Amino acid sequence: MTVSPDSPSDLTRRTVLRRAAAAGLLATPAAGFLAACGDDGSTDGATGEKTKDNPFGVAKDKGLEVAGFDGGFGKDYFEFNKTKFSGKYGKAEVKYSKLILTDYQPRFYGGNPPDVLNNSSPETIPVGNLVKGDQLVDLTELLNSDSYDEPGKKVKDTLVAGTVESGLHDGKPYTLNYAYSIYAHWYNQTLFDKEGWKAPKTWAEFTTLAEAAKAKGIAAYTFQGIHSWYIHNVVNEWIWKVGGKSAIVAIDHLEPNAWKSEAVKGAVEHLAEMVGKGWVQAGAAGLDHTTTQQAVIDGKALFIWCGSWLEGEMAKTIGNAKLSVAAPWDITTADKAKFGTIHAAPGEGFVVPKKAKNTAGGLEFLRMMLSKESARKFAELTKSLPVVKGAADGLTISSALTSASKAAAEAPEVITWFYEGWYPTLQKAVGTQATELMAGRITPAQFMDEVQKAADAVAKDDKITKQKRTDA
Structure with a gap:
C-alpha cells in the first residue's frame, strides 16, 4: 500500500499536548494510554484465560519482544519492566535501537513486528502511515482496563490530562506517550x-x-x-x-x-x-x-x-x-x-503492532508500565516526569527535575503545535x-x-x- 510521507503521525516526545495547563498537569504527574483490540473489539494474540488480574488473556511462556529506543531516558526502566513482566508471564526480551525507523519499519513490511515498539528516536516511523495500513492496535481496550496497582481505577483515569489526546490519530488512540517532558x-x-x-x-x-x-x-x-x-x-x-x-x-x-x-x-x-x-x-x-x-x-x-x-x-x-x-x-x-x-507535553510514544505475535502481552506490558510503581521507578531512573498521576510526588532526586516542574507549574500558558x-x-x-x-x-x-x-x-x-x- 502506498501512502504519503506526510500522512498524519503521532505526537511523540517531540510534539505537544493539546489543552492541558501545566499547573494542573504537574500537580499530579501522570502516565497513561489505551490498549489494543482486534476489529471486533477483542484482543488479538490472547490465548490465555482472561481474568481480572490478566485482562487481555496473556498466555504464559509465549515470550514477548519489546523494541526499545536507547536514547536520553536510557535502558534501565525497560529492564525494570522486563523483569516485572517475566516474573509473571515468562521470558520477555528488549532489543535496543538508536534509529527506530531504520531498524523496525522493514519488519512491519515483512509482517513480523515486535510486540511493543518505543517509537521515539531521531528517525521515527510515521504513525499515520501505519494507521492507514492497518498496522497498529487501537489502544482503547488498554485505557478502559483496570489499573495494574490502583484497585477501582481504570488506566485512563490514572493519567495526566492531555495524555490520551496526545496519542490520538483520527480520533482513536494508537500511541501511548509515557514521559511528560518540559522543554x-x-x-x-x-x-x-x-x-x-x-x-x-x-x-x-x-x-x-x-x-x-x-x-x-x-x-x-x-x-x-x-x-x-x-x-x-x-x-x-x-x-x-x-x-x-x-x-x-x-x-x-x-x-x-x-x-x-x-x-x-x-x-x-x-x-x-x-x-x-x-x-x-x-x-x-x-x-x-x-x-x-x-x-x-x-x-x-x-x-x-x-x-x-x-x-x-x-x-x-x-x-x-x-x-x-x-x-x-x-x-x-x-x-x-x-x-x-513554556512548552510542555506528553511524549516518548509506544505502540502495539497489530501483526505482532503477542499483542495481548504488548498491552499488558504497557499496563505494567503505567502502574504507579513502574512510573515512579521511571522518574527515579531517568530524573524525568512520567505521565502517571502522582507517581513522582515527593521525589527530590534532581535539581533539574525540580526546576522544570516549577517552571511548568508556574506557566501562564502552555505552547503547543x-x-x-x-x-x-x-x-x-x-x-x-x-x-x-x-x-x-x-x-x-x-x-x-x-x-x-x-x-x-x-x-x-x-x-x-x-x-x-x-x-x-
Whole structure:
C-alpha cells in the first residue's frame, strides 16, 4: 500500500499536548494510554484465560519482544519492566535501537513486528502511515482496563490530562506517550551562581548577559546542530512568544503565508542576530547533541534548548553541574505571550503492532508500565516526569527535575503545535532551514521563503489528509 510521507503521525516526545495547563498537569504527574483490540473489539494474540488480574488473556511462556529506543531516558526502566513482566508471564526480551525507523519499519513490511515498539528516536516511523495500513492496535481496550496497582481505577483515569489526546490519530488512540517532558532552555546554575548571573526575562537582559559571557570567552548560546529537530522547536516557541497562539494555529492550519507573518519574522531575525553578534558556539551547526550539551555543562556555552531528559542523558559527564530551566525570554517588547509561557507535553510514544505475535502481552506490558510503581521507578531512573498521576510526588532526586516542574507549574500558558506530527516534511524543512540560519548561511528572509514553499507544497498535495486543531 502506498501512502504519503506526510500522512498524519503521532505526537511523540517531540510534539505537544493539546489543552492541558501545566499547573494542573504537574500537580499530579501522570502516565497513561489505551490498549489494543482486534476489529471486533477483542484482543488479538490472547490465548490465555482472561481474568481480572490478566485482562487481555496473556498466555504464559509465549515470550514477548519489546523494541526499545536507547536514547536520553536510557535502558534501565525497560529492564525494570522486563523483569516485572517475566516474573509473571515468562521470558520477555528488549532489543535496543538508536534509529527506530531504520531498524523496525522493514519488519512491519515483512509482517513480523515486535510486540511493543518505543517509537521515539531521531528517525521515527510515521504513525499515520501505519494507521492507514492497518498496522497498529487501537489502544482503547488498554485505557478502559483496570489499573495494574490502583484497585477501582481504570488506566485512563490514572493519567495526566492531555495524555490520551496526545496519542490520538483520527480520533482513536494508537500511541501511548509515557514521559511528560518540559522543554526549555537549560543552563548551568553552578556557573551562574559563581558569576552572579541570572537567567534573562527580556531580550535586553539576554543581550547584556551574552556580551558579558562573550568577554569571558563563553558562547551565550548553542544547539544540537546535526539533529535539526531541536532548533525547529526553538523557532516554534519563539513564534508563539512573539505572535501568540494564533501565529502557530495559522501554521498548523497551513494558512497562506503563515510562515511570512510578523511573528515568524521577529523570531528568526532574533535568532540571526545571535549569529551575527557572535553569541552562538562556533561550529555548533556541525556538532551532535551530546557535544553541545556538554558545552553548557562545562561552562563553554550558557544556554541550550532541550527536553527534561537532559540531565539523565548527560548523567555520566555532568559532574557537579546543576542544571536549571529558563523559560523563553521576551523576544520583542511587544510579545503577545507572557513571560513564563513554556512548552510542555506528553511524549516518548509506544505502540502495539497489530501483526505482532503477542499483542495481548504488548498491552499488558504497557499496563505494567503505567502502574504507579513502574512510573515512579521511571522518574527515579531517568530524573524525568512520567505521565502517571502522582507517581513522582515527593521525589527530590534532581535539581533539574525540580526546576522544570516549577517552571511548568508556574506557566501562564502552555505552547503547543501539531504540524510536526501531521506534516513531517514541513517539520523537516523548518529544521533544515533553521540550521542553515544558525550557521549563518541564509538570511531570515530566505528562511521564510523556503519554509513557506514547503508549507505550500503540503497544502496543495491532495494526497495528504489535512488536519485541524480542536482547540483553535
